[in-house]
Amino acid sequence: MQTECDVLITGGGLVGSTLAHALAQIPVSTVLVEEREPGRLEAPGFDDRSTALASASQRILDGLGLWDGVAGEAEPIRTIHISERGRFGASRILASREGVPALGHTVENRILTGTVWPKIREADAVTCMAPGSLEDFEVEASGVTARVSTGGSTRTIRARLLVAADGARSRVRGALGIGVRQDDYGQKGVILNCETENPHRGRAFERFTPTGPLAMLPLGRGRMSVVWTLPREEGDRIGALDDAPFRDALQKAFGYRLGRIRQVGARSAWPLHRVRADALTATRAVLVGNAAFSLHPVAGQGFNLALRDIAALSELICDARRDDADADPGAAALLDRYAEWRAADQRRIAGFTHGLMKLFTIDAAPLAVSRGLGLMAFDLVPGAKHWLARQAMGLGGRVSRLARGLRLTS
Numbered sequence: 001m002q003t004e005c006d007v008l009i010t011g012g013g014l015v016g017s018t019l020a021h022a023l024a025q026i027p028v029s030t031v032l033v034e035e036r037e038p039g040r041l042e043a044p045g046f047d048d049r050s051t052a053l054a055s056a057s058q059r060i061l062d063g064l065g066l067w068d069g070v071a072g073e074a075e076p077i078r079t080i081h082i083s084e085r086g087r088f089g090a091s092r093i094l095a096s097r098e099g100v101p102a103l104g105h106t107v108e109n110r111i112l113t114g115t116v117w118p119k120i121r122e123a124d125a126v127t128c129m130a131p132g133s134l135e136d137f138e139v140e141a142s143g144v145t146a147r148v149s150t151g152g153s154t155r156t157i158r159a160r161l162l163v164a165a166d167g168a169r170s171r172v173r174g175a176l177g178i179g180v181r182q183d184d185y186g187q188k189g190v191i192l193n194c195e196t197e198n199p200h201r202g203r204a205f206e207r208f209t210p211t212g213p214l215a216m217l218p219l220g221r222g223r224m225s226v227v228w229t230l231p232r233e234e235g236d237r238i239g240a241l242d243d244a245p246f247r248d249a250l251q252k253a254f255g256y257r258l259g260r261i262r263q264v265g266a267r268s269a270w271p272l273h274r275v276r277a278d279a280l281t282a283t284r285a286v287l288v289g290n291a292a293f294s295l296h297p298v299a300g301q302g303f304n305l306a307l308r309d310i311a312a313l314s315e316l317i318c319d320a321r322r323d324d325a326d327a328d329p330g331a332a333a334l335l336d337r338y339a340e341w342r343a344a345d346q347r348r349i350a351g352f353t354h355g356l357m358k359l360f361t362i363d364a365a366p367l368a369v370s371r372g373l374g375l376m377a378f379d380l381v382p383g384a385k386h387w388l389a390r391q392a393m394g395l396g397g398r399v400s401r402l403a404r405g406l407r408l409t410s
């Protein structure tokens with residue numbers, strides 16, 4: 001049995017599922033293949049993983065009709081406090097000074113998944129094959145022919161565009177012959193949620209410690225979401241500590257800005273590397289999300305950047321369809337325009353995250369002094385914080401309709 005569609009998306013994580021939903025607005029016929037069985041709104045737990053969304057991401061989700069499902073559970077970030085442990089210099093980015101109600105929001109991933117999946121399952125333009133797995137495919141000039149195993153049988157899918165949204169170890173990327181550049185930070189990110197004595201009142205903290213950056217983001221139900229970057233062995237050791245010694249270590253690294261740390265949830269430790277694909281597109285194919293780049297989580301930019309990519313790709317397809325109802329979403333000219341549009345933003349965010357990481361993990365004394373001065377200067381130089389705030393809010397460079405708060409089809 002052969003299924004014909006415009007777009008075949010491999011991978012229904014946060015990125016692939018949101019893209020399928022965006023394409024359904026145009027509408028463009030889409031098949032979404034996901035190995036796991038996602039889509040249930042899971043019951044809340046103390047340890048739910050979360051994502052910090054920039055304000056441009058909020059507008060993109062709003063324009064796609066997804067924000068209503070997320071807003072009630074999203075925790076606004078009103079202040080970002082940047083400091084370095086044991087050194088002079090601290091900086092604050094305030095929503096009020098930027099003239100916005102919030103610099104961003106922290107949202108549990110289960111809320112994002114639980115909002116988008118029911119919509120794509122209902123969308124006429126989207127066929128969900130989940131669980132299903134892309135087995136192999138061939139690319140020809142006119143389209144892609146892929147085999148997908150689902151429900152105990154193999155289906156053949158013929159698509160004009162293949163989207164690789166299959167994560168950092170993307171098999172589709174490999175099969176397309178696109179290489180990757182990988183920088184191993186030699187670190188682990190210890191992830192957890194915790195509860196503190198004092199309420200967070202919308203404050204996020206980015207604290208640079210001698211062993212690596214520690215980010216604490218405000219989360220619903222009075223929790224903080226923690227991403228603690230440590231050298232690999234140290235990350236393994238600290239991640240494996242029992243609750244009480246772990247709490248003490250975290251308290252020592254973070255300090256007492258939120259009073260005592262009362263409860264710490266389950267810890268998971270992730271090896272951290274930067275992975276960048278050598279190309280964003282190939283004949284009849286495009287890479288999005290972690291398949292295209294996987295960033296250090298220190299600046300919480302991966303999904304935000306991917307949302308701007310989704311907004312740009314769907315805008316180009318939407319505009320092409322406006323001129324010609326049967327316009328080809330996999331046409332080489334369209335994919336070239338996409339790669340050209342997105343290259344600068346991707347380079348800027350990847351470079352910024354990487355630079356921040358490098359600057360704050362090299363512990364040479366003169367550099368440490370200049371880091372302290374840098375933070376102070378950053379606080380004093382007019383415009384510098386505003387620039388960073390705009391980047392963090394996802395407002396740098398050419399901005400898509402969705403990121404400007406408009407509908408995709410407007």
Ligand SMILES: Cc1cc2nc3c(=O)[nH]c(=O)nc-3n(C[C@H](O)[C@H](O)[C@H](O)COP(=O)(O)OP(=O)(O)OC[C@H]3O[C@@H](n4cnc5c(N)ncnc54)[C@H](O)[C@@H]3O)c2cc1C
Nearest residue numbers: 011013014015035052134166167289290300301302303304
């Ligand atoms: C600790 C941590 C904290 C982070 N915090 C933030 C943050 O605060 N803000 C932010 O913007 N970003 C953050 N990120 C980054 C963000 O999580 C990623 O950018 C995002 O999850 C990427 O999603 P994805 O859909 O591209 O990939 P994935 O989530 O990896 O999804 C890929 C999907 O593809 C499926 N798949 C794979 N192969 C196949 C196949 N052959 N057939 C079918 N399906 C397949 C998999 O089952 C999977 O569901 C963080 C990342 C980490 C590690």
